[in-house]
Amino acid sequence: MAQQLWLLRHGDAEPHGARDDASRKLTEKGEAQARAAGVALASLGLEFDSVLTSPRVRARETARLACESFGSSDVEPIDALSGGFAREDALEVLAGREPDARVLLVGHEPDFSQLVQDLAGGRADVKKGGVAALRVARGAGELLLLLRPADLALMARAAS
Secondary structure: OOEEEEEEEOOOEEEOOOOHHHHHEOOOOHHHHHHHHHHHHHOOHHHHHHEEOOOOOHHHHHHHHHHHHOOOOOEEEEEHHHHHOOHHHHHHHHHHOOOEEEEEEEEEHHHHHHHHHHOOOOOOOOOOOOOOEEEEEEEEEEEEEEEOOHHHHHHHHHHH
């Protein structure tokens, strides 16, 4: 089995200029997106070896709310996810982990869409509150799924 990277883009956040960018919080819509993503991921029976998040407030809030649904409270902020997270960073995150490790990353655009392209070779648009999953082996990836927030909300309702 190959390693997996699951990418959760932070939910809808306060507008730019509401406060400094690193301190922008989720809106009510963003909180609902984060909870729905967590319920949807839990409904898939996923277990994550680790959850890493951008230290920016909106990403940390998304990680916390999503993780409530699958019982993980061990969320580690890493600066690389704050902006400019690239293929090399993703491979470094996976280095030294078990061959079947599954890692959830919570972060930002345009990093996640670019990461999908750089690892899997296909264009993707990871929406706010959306999820992409990649199987990664020998430095290359395969896109496993791409879910929009509306898809995750439907999955969450079906799971309730």
